[in-house]
Amino acid sequence: MQAYKLTLKLLFTVMLLVVTSSTVIAEEMDGKKVAFDRKKGNCLACHVMDNGDMAGNIGPPLIVMKARFPDRAALKAQIWDATVKNKISIMPPFGKHKILTDNEIEKLIDYLYTL
Amino acid sequence: MINIKHVVLIFCLLTLTASVFAAKATKSDAEESIQSAQQLWDKSIAVGHEWNTVKPLVAQAKQAMETNDFAAAVALANRAAEQAELSLVQAEHEKTNWVNNLPK
Amino acid sequence: MKSLLNTLTVVVMLAVVSIANATPEQDKESFQRFYTERFPDITMEDFGNGVYALDQDARNQWEAMNDFPPYEDDLEKGGELFNTAFANGKNYASCFENGGGNIRQNYPMFDTKRNTVITLELAINECRVANGEKLLPYKKGELAKIAAYMTSTSEGSPINIVIPNNGKALAAYQAGKQYYYSKRGQLNFSCSNCHIQNVGRKARSETLSPALGHTSHFPVYRMKWESFGTLQRRFDSCNKQVRAEPLEGQSEDYRNLEYFLTYMSNGLPVNGPASRK
Numbered sequence: 220m221q222a223y224k225l226t227l228k229l230l231f232t233v234m235l236l237v238v239t240s241s242t243v244i245a246e247e248m249d250g251k252k253v254a255f256d257r258k259k260g261n262c263l264a265c266h267v268m269d270n271g272d273m274a275g276n277i278g279p280p281l282i283v284m285k286a287r288f289p290d291r292a293a294l295k296a297q298i299w300d301a302t303v304k305n306k307i308s309i310m311p312p313f314g315k316h317k318i319l320t321d322n323e324i325e326k327l328i329d330y331l332y333t334l
Numbered sequence: 335m336i337n338i339k340h341v342v343l344i345f346c347l348l349t350l351t352a353s354v355f356a357a358k359a360t361k362s363d364a365e366e367s368i369q370s371a372q373q374l375w376d377k378s379i380a381v382g383h384e385w386n387t388v389k390p391l392v393a394q395a396k397q398a399m400e401t402n403d404f405a406a407a408v409a410l411a412n413r414a415a416e417q418a419e420l421s422l423v424q425a426e427h428e429k430t431n432w433v434n435n436l437p438k
Numbered sequence: 439m440k441s442l443l444n445t446l447t448v449v450v451m452l453a454v455v456s457i458a459n460a461t462p463e464q465d466k467e468s469f470q471r472f473y474t475e476r477f478p479d480i481t482m483e484d485f486g487n488g489v490y491a492l493d494q495d496a497r498n499q500w501e502a503m504n505d506f507p508p509y510e511d512d513l514e515k516g517g518e519l520f521n522t523a524f525a526n527g528k529n530y531a532s533c534f535e536n537g538g539g540n541i542r543q544n545y546p547m548f549d550t551k552r553n554t555v556i557t558l559e560l561a562i563n564e565c566r567v568a569n570g571e572k573l574l575p576y577k578k579g580e581l582a583k584i585a586a587y588m589t590s591t592s593e594g595s596p597i598n599i600v601i602p603n604n605g606k607a608l609a610a611y612q613a614g615k616q617y618y619y620s621k622r623g624q625l626n627f628s629c630s631n632c633h634i635q636n637v638g639r640k641a642r643s644e645t646l647s648p649a650l651g652h653t654s655h656f657p658v659y660r661m662k663w664e665s666f667g668t669l670q671r672r673f674d675s676c677n678k679q680v681r682a683e684p685l686e687g688q689s690e691d692y693r694n695l696e697y698f699l700t701y702m703s704n705g706l707p708v709n710g711p712a713s714r715k
Contacts, residue, residue: 264642275640302626306434309631316420316624317413382617382691384683385624417624428620435619435630437472 250330253323260319260327269334277309284331291328298324359404367411368395374418383425388414462601462611462701469702473650485651486709492638493645508713509659512666516587519580524569533565542592543708546697553606555693558585559668576687582666586657586711595708597654599701614698617691623682653700655710662715669696
């Protein structure tokens with residue numbers, strides 16, 4: 220009986236390990252980092268936001284986001300592929316072109332809603 | 335004498351072996367993925383819309399292949415293929431969309 | 439009602455087709471007008487100074503630097519190379535009209551026998567090969583120095599690109615034009631997204647320069663490169679920014695792009711070589 224219990228415990232542990240190690244454990248990045256990092260969102264290249272350094276002025280300032288984007292889906296759509304609304308938008312299609320992952324975009328949006 | 339513990343035990347063993355096999359990409363899987371990524375990449379060059387993100391992904395996939403990490407090779411090659419494919423979509427779209435960019 | 443709609447559709451389609459297929463002359467006029475209306479205080483000539491025509495602070499620094507131009511030594515070297523005879527006793531001057539002096543403003547030109555665009559850099563290398571010398575690498579190094587020297591002999595001459603009224607020449611021009619306005623790279627930018635649509639705005643701390651005058655001063659000595667680079671080397675930098683893979687130097691696409699872009703600046707004086715950040 221005792222032996223069974225042990226084996227079971229062991230097996231479960233091994234299973235858990237296999238499952239977690241096969242899902243890629245991506246390095247966690249918070250939303251602000253995604254927005255500011257030049258290799259990620261680089262939103263500062265074009266948008267004034269959150270007192271970020273050396274912000275560009277190509278796009279509108281990202282402020283009072285909650286009031287202006289009550290619909291989360293609409294905000295996500297703009298980030299996913301800005302060319303849907305404006306065919307020649309200079310804003311990169313972050314989701315469509317796999318510049319950011321879905322997870323990164325969700326975190327980015329959480330962060331934008333604090334602005 | 336079969337009791338519930340046996341069943342659980344056998345079930346666990348089965349899932350374990352299955353999950354180990356599922357995660358295990360073979361060398362030929364990796365070769366295949368790299369080859370199809372390469373083909374899409376070549377096409378994107380031919381239409382003049384190569385993204386510079388594709389080359390490093392293919393190189394990393396080949397590197398993973400050399401260290402026998404076939405699962406990583408497949409994953410990287412698939413990302414390369416996906417991006418090369420997107421660049422082909424871009425090329426096709428721009429065949430007509432470019433006109434919208436003219437100065438107004 | 440239906441026929442009215444049909445007529446409307448046809449009219450709209452014609453309008454779209456006509457901007458896409460306007461003559462080079464019409465394109466150039468609307469291109470130049472875009473900038474002169476946008477920046478009425480900037481003289482035609484000053485557009486050749488790129489970002490320094492728009493940004494006074496940057497201009498002050500740039501002018502201070504140009505008291506002792508960083509490219510002086512390389513330019514002098516270019517002159518020496520140009521005047522050094524090949525092994526067969528001939529020299530570069532023998533390959534060009536007017537002995538290679540004051541001709542920069544005519545390049546790139548369309549060769550109607552070979553049906554292709556000939557840039558100055560291509561012509562320099564072809565001159566070498568015709569005289570039994572080896573090809574020099576494009577984009578930088580000795581070739582860029584020689585081209586810089588040749589450019590300096592054209593100082594002040596108005597850019598004078600000719601597009602022969604022939605199907606092949608027009609097709610080359612059209613291909614260059616389409617390249618310029620097409621979005622590319624993972625970041626999905628066209629050249630015009632930055633240099634036309636958002637001209638004068640800032641990407642981070644970089645002011646985006648007008649495309650009018652973009653070709654008037656190349657090769658450019660960039661502080662970042664610490665050397666001369668040809669126009670096509672600059673194309674590479676801009677392509678990399680948008681995550682597009684740069685093309686080979688003197689590839690057909692780049693030559694066509696250079697042809698289109700230089701034609702857009704017809705009439706502006708050559709003012710190179712120049713220095714840039």
